[in-house]
Amino acid sequence: MLRITDLVKRYAGGDPVLKNLDLTVEGESVVSIIGSSGAGKSTLLRCINKLVEPSSGSIVLNGMELTTLKGRKLREARRKIGMVFQGFNLVDRLTVMENVQSGRLGYISTWSAISRRYPKQDIRRAYELMERVGIAHYADKRADELSGGERQRVGVVRALMQEPEILLADEPTASLDPKTSEQIMQLLRDLARELSLPVLINIHNVAEARQYTDRIVGMRYGRIIFDGPPAELDETAMDRIYSGSPAADRASPQPEPVS
Numbered sequence: 001m002l003r004i005t006d007l008v009k010r011y012a013g014g015d016p017v018l019k020n021l022d023l024t025v026e027g028e029s030v031v032s033i034i035g036s037s038g039a040g041k042s043t044l045l046r047c048i049n050k051l052v053e054p055s056s057g058s059i060v061l062n063g064m065e066l067t068t069l070k071g072r073k074l075r076e077a078r079r080k081i082g083m084v085f086q087g088f089n090l091v092d093r094l095t096v097m098e099n100v101q102s103g104r105l106g107y108i109s110t111w112s113a114i115s116r117r118y119p120k121q122d123i124r125r126a127y128e129l130m131e132r133v134g135i136a137h138y139a140d141k142r143a144d145e146l147s148g149g150e151r152q153r154v155g156v157v158r159a160l161m162q163e164p165e166i167l168l169a170d171e172p173t174a175s176l177d178p179k180t181s182e183q184i185m186q187l188l189r190d191l192a193r194e195l196s197l198p199v200l201i202n203i204h205n206v207a208e209a210r211q212y213t214d215r216i217v218g219m220r221y222g223r224i225i226f227d228g229p230p231a232e233l234d235e236t237a238m239d240r241i242y243s244g245s246p247a248a249d250r251a252s253p254q255p256e257p258v259s
């Protein structure tokens with residue numbers, strides 16, 4: 001379970017962009033975070049995996065307080081937080097298998113990683129997961145030879161190789177065409193169920209949030225102002241989340257697909 005209490009983030013010298021935020025995510029729920037540009041969605045995800053340092057407040061993952069961790073303990077905790085990125089963050093010149101195995105970096109020795117001598121059980125697990133998401137036949141292909149949807153599947157498998165206790169996805173479908181985008185959302189939802197994994201997805205596409213997530217968290221100016229099932233996200237709630245924002249923010253934009 002992830003429990004965030006009274007979280008504040010202030011970037012150097014500025015006003016807070018997360019304001020005393022409370023959020024609990026339990027079990028295998030798939031939670032989307034929506035809101036206009038600048039609402040604080042990415043900052044929230046980045047505070048959880050400590051890519052940015054929270055200014056104050058508490059973030060507890062399965063009993064472990066993350067905000068105070070440093071050094072080795074922080075690296076160990078980060079292994080438990082899988083991350084899926086909008087731009088996939090793959091190493092293009094490496095193969096799919098090599099990219100996927102980089103999810104094990106926190107677990108294996110540097111020598112094993114450099115020499116690409118992956119433990120047998122890691123190779124077995126990688127094939128299981130790649131099989132599950134439909135990319136096992138690409139194991140030896142270079143990452144840059146894959147389509148956007150395939151690359152995002154590699155990103156998902158890499159995150160799962162970490163044996164995460166939570167999966168964070170920052171705009172995971174924003175670079176994909178609409179059909180591929182839906183497939184990736186469906187995959188994230190199914191994997192959450194299969195692996196009993198909580199998944200927190202920062203997403204602009206409200207239609208996808210409604211269709212593929214169990215719970216929608218609406219942010220505005222660094223605060224959570226809506227938290228409920230998709231059915232409760234009515235026009236009034238949408239107005240509160242998006243009023244005054246560019247229409248495109250609210251209209252589930254589909255950006256240019258990668259491929």
Ligand SMILES: Nc1ncnc2c1ncn2[C@@H]1O[C@H](COP(=O)(O)OP(=O)(O)OP(=O)(O)O)[C@@H](O)[C@H]1O
Nearest residue numbers: 011012014017035036037038039040041042043044
């Ligand atoms: N590294 C940074 N330094 C200073 N200010 C930042 C930094 N990162 C984000 N901000 C500011 O924090 C606020 C929240 O940004 P954040 O990226 O979290 O919003 P968001 O809801 O994810 O927006 P978007 O949907 O556009 O990605 C914005 O005002 C932004 O300008």
